[in-house]
Amino acid sequence: MPRFAANLTMMYNEHAFLDRFAAAAHDGFKAVEFLFPYDFPAAEIKARLNEHGLTQALFNAPPGDWSAGERGIASLPGREDEFRRGIDTALEYTRQLGNRKLHVMAGLIAADQSRERHREVYLRNLAHAAKAAEADGVTVVIEPINTRDFPGFFLNRQDDAQSICAEVGAPNLKVQFDCYHCQIVEGDLAVKLKRDMAGIGHIQIAGVPERHEPDFGELNYPYLFELIDSLGYDGWIGCEYRPRAGTSAGLGWLRQTLKDKTA
16 A cells, blocks of 8 residues: 655645644654755754654755755766765754655756766765665665756666666665656656666655646556555655645645555
8 A cells, every 4th residue: 555755845835844743643654754844953854753653765866056056966077075964964864754755866967067977976976875774774766857847967767777786786876756756757657666766765746747636637546556565665655746736625636546545
């Protein structure tokens, strides 16, 4: 049966961030994820998790200067020291929040920059991150992201992400399979889930093309949920979408999914 984690960066924006934990728990979520925890002390977030009986599923390592448009630094030449410091910071948070998945964003590449050079840096940085995370039992995940939303993002395809993980060779380095991004870039989600499930460490969902609730758009999520179950995935499925209106009002899809699974 799918286990869903509310993405508190995109969902429950009608509440202040620290109040979103209570709102998610009230709606029946057992886990949460979000982009970044670093604006708050880890102890303060942990207190909200404990108060509402929530599991922290995932968050992202520091991405560089997000407000200036940076979207990760793992593949950026010359930023290796900053990347390593960011991994140290992220792992300090995982130790307190308890999540066992950490997303590392690749970053952007300009048209005149060398993909080969970026890839070399990316591989070295991922090897370092995986080794650093291993002692804490944390799996590092990398996510192919579409270039419609993030023009110039370095990593876009599932097969490329799987190849990178294989080349690094760390058992705790896997792919974050975001159904929204994959549908926009490649489509054929069912085939890719079947092909790659052994290397998938986390799954996220959203409707396509507007990134709203998963019952709105071109993807048949009831079919995909059944498939994901049949393939033995037992991790959290992150609900990384923008509600069309109020978050709680748009959760009919969740109630129906859970009802179907328990019927």
